[in-house]
Amino acid sequence: MRASLRSLLILSILMGIIPSLFAQQKTKIRFEGANSMKNLNLDEQKLIRYIGNVRFSHEGTRMICDSAYHNPDENWFNAFGNVRINQESSTITGEHLYYDGKTSTGKIDGNNVKLISDDATLTTKTLYFNSKEKSVYYNTPGVITTEDSKLTSLRGYYYDTSNQIHFAGNVVMENPDGKIYTDSLSYNTNSEMAYFFGPTYIFNEQNFAYCEKGWYNKKIEQVSLQYNAYILSKENKVFGDDIYYDKSTKFARITGNAVLVDTVNQAFVYGNKVNFWEDSENAEVSGNPHLVKIDNNDTLYLKADVFKIISKKDTITPDSTHRFIKALHNVKFYRSDIQGLCDSLIYFTHDSIVKMYSQPILWQNENQMTADEITIYSKNKKLNQIDFIGNAFITSVEDTNYYNQIRGKKIVVHFSDGKASKIDVNGNGQAVYFIRDGEILTMANRSESARIFIVLKNNKISKVTFKQKPLSNLYPIKKVEPEDITLKGFSWQPNKRPKDKYDIVPKNFILLPAEKGNEGRLKILNNEDIQHIPFKEESHRVENYAKPGNLKKDKKQDKLNVKGKSRKPLKFKDIER
Template sequence: MRTYKSIFTIFICLFFGSFYITAQKKINVKHADFLKGNKVVYGEDINVLVGNVKFTHETATMFCDTAFLNKKENKLKAVGNIHIIQNDTLHLYGRRLNYDGNTGLAEVREDVKLVNKDIVLTTDYLDFDRKNNFAYYFNNGKIVNKDNTLTSKSGYYYPDSDMAFYKDSVVVNNPKYTMFSDTLKYHTITKVATIEGPTFIVSEKNTIYAESGFYDTQNDVALLKDNAYVDGEQLLKGDSIHYDRKKGIGEVFNSMELHDTTNNVIITGDYGFYNEISQDALTTKNAVLMQIYNADTLFLHADTLVAVPLENPNEKLIKAYRKVQYYRSDLQGRCDSMVFDSRDTTNTFYHDPIMWSLGNQLTSDEIKMYTKDEVLDKVDLIDRAFIISEEDTGRYNQIKGSSMTGFIKNNEIYKIDVNGNAQSIYYPMDKKDAIGVNKAECSNMIIYLKQRMVSKINMQVSPTGKMSPILLVPDEELRLAGFYWLDMFRPKQKEDIFNWKELPKIDRGEDKSEYNLDNTYEDYKNQ
C-alpha cells in the first residue's frame, strides 16, 4: 500500500510540476480595453486585444495598441507603440512585433529603439532573444552612448556582458576621430573596441590602420596588429604597434618601419619607439637606415639608430651607434658611429671610419660626406687622411695628408685637395702599362683624376718628387707609412652590412697611434 502511495505522490508532483513549468511559459494577458474573438475571421484560437494592451511573459512585460494572441501556439503579433521591458533595465520599442513565447524570440520592426543603461540602439529590423538576452539587427543600425556613435549594416548586442559585435561598413564617430571597419567588437562600459578586420581610425592628427588588435576609445590607447601603421607627419609601420594617442607615443615590435618622406629616409628594425609630438625615434635589433637618392639607396646598419628633431621640425639628426656598416652600389663603408644632419644633408662617420668609393679606399679619423640635390657632392677626410686605390695586383696608388677634400661628379672622385703633409705614390700609365712609380711630397697638393686614374698633380709649397722604374724601388718603399689595404672588411653586397668583422690593431703612421681610439664623436652626439 505504501508503495502505491509513493508512486501516486511522485506522479502528482511530476504532473503538477510539469503543469507549473508549462504555465510559466504561457503569455499572460494583464490588460486590454476590450477583447475580440471571431473564429471565422481570426481563427479558433486567436484572441484580438485592443487598446492599452499589456502582457507578461516570464521576466518580460510587453505593451502595445493591438495584439493578436494565439493561445494554443503561445505566440502573438502586435502593432502600434510596442514597448518591451526586460528585467526592469532593458527597454525595447517599435511599431510591429512578432513574439514566440516558446522560444522567447521577439521580432521587432519599424522605428526600433533598444535602451539599456546609457546605450541607445536604433534600427528598423531587430530580433531580440529574451532567453539568451541578446539582440541582433540587420539592414543597418546605430548605437549611441555619451562618447561614440556607431553604425553598421548588421550587429549583435549582448546586454549581460555589455558587448556589441558589428559587421559590414562599421563606422564609429567620436569627437576626436572617426573609425571605419569591416568587423568590430565593442564593450559599452570600458569603451574598448576589438579590431577583427581591416580598420582605419582617421583624425586631423593622423590615420591609423590595423586588421586586428584593440582600441581603448576612452583612454586613447591602442594595440595594432597585422599590417598595422600610424600615418601622420611620419609613417610608422610594424607587426605590432602599441600606440598612446594622448602622449603621441608608438612602440613597435617586429618589422618596424619609420618613413620620413621630407628627408627621404626610412628606418627599420625589430624594435622601435616613436614620439610623434617631439618626433624622437629609436630603433634597434637589426636596425637599418635607408637613405633614398635619385638613382640609388644607401643601406646602413647599426646596433641602434636614433632620430632627434632640431629647431625646425622638418630637420633632424639621425645617429647610428656602434658597428655601423653601409652599402650602396657605388659606395660602401664602416665605422663605429655616424650622424646624418638633414640641415646640410651630411653624413659624418666617427671612430675608425673606412669608405670605399668604386676603386678608392678612404680612411681618416673622421669622414664627412656631403650630398647636393640627392647626389654625392664631396667628401672631407679630417685628420690622418689616406686614399688608396689598387692600380694592379700588388700596386696601389696612394695619397696621404693631414686632411683632404674629395670632389665628386657622376659618383666618381675627379679632384682631391690635400692640405698639410701631402704625400703621394702613384703609377703613371702609358696606355695600359705603368711606366714607373712616382713619389711626391709637399705641404699641399691638388690631384686631378680621370677615370679613377691620376691625370695631373699640382704640388704647392716645398715640393719634392721622383719618378723611378718600378723594378728599382724596394717593396717597402712602395707603401706610405700607415698603409693598410682593408678590402676584406668591405661590404660587397647589401646583406654584408649585418656581418661585422673586428679590425686588427693597425699602425696609423708617424704618431704610432692605432685604430680603435676615441675621438670627437661623444661631443657631437650630445648636441
Template structure:
C-alpha cells in the first residue's frame, strides 16, 4: 500500500510539473539589444532594454526601440517602432504596445497596422489574442483587401478563419459598389458579406436595401431573407425574399412582391416575380395585380400571370396579362382571357371573349383595343361581332351591332359616340321629352352609322348608305323584337373593385434618391371636349 501511495504521488507530481516546464519553455527570451539595464519598476525587478531590441516566444518575435521585460510575469512593454510577427505570416506594427507571454495577448497602440500578406488593417488601438487568433479594434479601423476598403467604428478579425466582423457605421467600398450597414460579417475567403441590420448596397445601376442577407462582393450575387428592395433608375423591385445575380441580371422575388416602373407609373404586385435583365423580361404570378396611375384614378388589371417585356432595339414596352383577366377603373370595368398593354403607344388590347362596361354601357367583340391619351381613355376599337348595349332611364336596352366599331370617350372618360363600319344594326328606345314614357322602338339595319350619347344615353343616330328602318309603336312591342341577334346582358359578370384587388393593399415602394413615396400622380391636364363641334342628324 505504501508503494502504491508513493507511485501515485510521483504521477501527480509529474503531471503538475509538466505545465510548469511547458510554461518555462514559453518564456519570453531576449535575443538582442544594444544595452540592458537592470531596474525596479512598480516594486518589481525588471530589465530595461534599449536599442534594436528583439524578443522571442516560440514562433512570435517582438522588435522595438526599447522595452521593459518583466521576467517574473512573462510580460513585455514595448516602445518605438514596435513590430510583432506571428508565425512569419501575421505582422503588427505600432508606436507602443504590450505583450503577455502567459496569455499570449498583445495590445498595440497608436498608428497600428496589421498585415497578413493580403489584407491590411489600420487603426489606433488593437487587441490581439494569439490563442484564439482573434484581433479586435474598439475605435475606428480600416481594412484594405484588393479593391475592397472597409471602414467601421469597431471590428473583429479571426486570423485563422479570415473572417471579419464589423460593427457600427460600416462602409465597404469598391469600384463597383458601396455597402453601408451597422453590422457586417465578411468572409475574405469567399468574398461574401453577411448582414442582419439595415443595409444599403449602392452600385452604378441602383441600390439594394435589406435587413438580413448576404452579398458576394466579386460576383454581385445576393440573397436577402427579409423584406428587401432593388431600387434602380427605371424600377423598384420589393419582396419578402430576394435573390439577385447582378452579373447576369437575374432576380427572383417572393412574398408580397411589388414591381414599380417609375417612368410609366405602373405598379405590379404578386406572390412571385422573376426578372431577366438582359432579355428585358419581368414575370409576376400568383394573384398578380397591375396598377396604372391615370388621371384622377387608377386602372387595376389582375390575372394569373403578368409579364413585362422591354425591347431595347425598338424602344418598346409591353405588359401581357393572361388567364382570368379582370380590370377595374371607376368608369371602366371588364374581363377577358388575356390582354396586352403597350406602354409605348398607350394601347390595351383585349382577347378571347372580352367584355367591358362603361357607366351604363356594355361593350363586346371578339377583340377590343383601348387607346389612352394623357393616361385617360380616348378611343375603343371593337373588331368582329361588335356589340354595344346601353341602359336608358327606364332600364331599356339600346343596342348597336356591327362588324367593326369605334367608341369615343370625352375627357371625363364618358362614352359619347360610337361609329359602326359594316353590317350595322341598331335598336333604340324612343322616350318622351321627360324620359318618363316609351314612344316606341326604332329598329334599323345600315352598313355604317354614327351613334351619339349624352350621360350614357343614346340621343342621336346618323344612318349612312340607305338604312332599312322600322318603327314599332308601344302597343306592338314584343320582347323578341327588342333584342338583336347575339344579345347578352352580362352585368352579373362585371367585376367590382373587391374582385380585382385580389390582394391586400401594399405600401408604395420608397425611392432612396428623393426619399419620397413613388409614384407621384401626374399633373392635371385640360383638353378640349371632343363632344363639341359635332354635327349629327336626329332620328324622327
C-alpha cells in the first residue's frame, strides 16, 4: 500500500505545466506574421484573415497556426490547423484555438490536444485556461504521463491562487509501484496535501487497500484511509474507520472499529485503537479489545483492557518471526471446552501456549482450577496439558454442599483427545473425594501425600495413588463435619465463570466487516469498466468545492460574441485558400 501511495507524486507535475500559461497584465494581442492576409467584414465584424505560418504573441506567450481570423478591436482571434502555444518550457498543441486577449481566456481543442512541460505531458481533447482567474481545466478525458507514471481522469482543474489541483471522474494513477483508482482527488501544490473522495482502490503487488475518503501528505509522507477502510494482503486483513501511516517513523495507527485478521492462523483482533510499529512489528490494542481464534470446529474468545502484540525473531531460523500477545487487566476468555479469567495473560501464537497470572481461574467441564500461575499447552489444536504452579487447587461438585478438592504446590493435568485423563500432584498434596454405593453417597476420603496420582474417567475420579508418606482418613457421610472435608484455600466461584461468547464479545458482534469495495476490486482485476458507487458524503466531492466559475462549459462559451450578437466560431473550411 505504501508503494502505491507514491503514485500520488505524479500530481506535482502540473506545478511546472500550468503557472507558465498565466500573466498579470492586460495587453493587446500582437500579430507577428503570416504568409498572406486579407481584411474581411463578416456579420458587422472587422476581421483579418491570415493563412500560412500564422504567428501571434500575448504577454510572453507565442501562438502559431496554419490559419486564423483575428479581431484586433475586440482583441481576440480564432486559430485553425497545427495550433501551437509556446511559453518558456511549456507547449500546447491542438487543432483549434479560440483566444480572447481581453479576458485572457482560451480554449484549445482537437482529437489530440497536448500540454507538454519538461518530462510531463497532458493529453486531452479540450483544454480551457484563464490567466485572470489563474486557472485551467479540461472536461474531456485527460491523461498526464511522465517517464514512468500516468494519471487519467474525466475532468481536471487547476487554481493557481489557491495552489489547488482537482481531478474528478474515474481518476486512475499508476506507476511501477502500483495503481490507484478513485472518484475524485484534490492536491495542494503548496502544502503537498492530496485528498481523495469516493470509492478509492489502491493496488500493488503485495497489497490492496480501499477507502471512501482519505488524504496523503507528500511532504512528510503520511497517509490516512477513512470510511469503510481496509487493507488486504496475502496473509492479513486490516479494517478501521481511520487507517493512518507515517513512513518516516514507520508507525501506523488504526482508530474506530479496528480489526486485524491473520487469515493463515484464523486469528481476529478487535479494538477501538491500534498502534503499530513497523520496525519491531509490535502493536498495542486498546478500547474494548478482544480476540477471536478459530481452531478446528471450536473458537476462543478473549478480552482484556489492553492487548500488546510483540514479535521476536527466531534465533534458530532468523527469517521466522514468533509473536505473542499480552492481555493486561480484567482478562476473561471463553471456549466451549475451557473458560477462564485473570489479571494478565500471555498467548504464544507459534505453539498456542497460554500463561495466566495474578489470581487466575480456569473452568474445564465440572472442574474449577486455580493457582498462582497457570500454563496451558495444546497439541493438534486440542488441550494437551495444564500446569498449576503455586497454591494449586482443583475443585468440582460431587453433590449438594459436597466438593471434590485437590491441593498442592504444583498440579499437572494431562489430557487425552481433549479430555482430562490424569492428574499429578507434587508437593504437600491433599485430596478430598467421595465414595458412593451405586448412586448413594456413603463416605468422604481426606488424604495427604507428597505426591498423588489421580486417574480420571468421564471427568470423575477413577483411581487415586499416594506415592510418598500417605495419610488418609475416611468419614461416614452422615457424620462428616464441614471442616473435615474442606481444604485450606477452598473457594467455589461459579458466578465468575463466562457462560458463552457474549460474556466476551458484544451482542452485535460480527466476525469480519464487509469488504464494501470488493465488487469494484474484482471488476478492476478482471479489466472490466468500473462505475464508482456514489459517495454518501456528497459535500466532500471535488465537484462541490472545485467549481470552475466562468470556466464552466455552457452553450454560449463556444460562440463568438460580437456587438451583442452571437455566432458559431469560424471553421477551417470557411477559409478561402
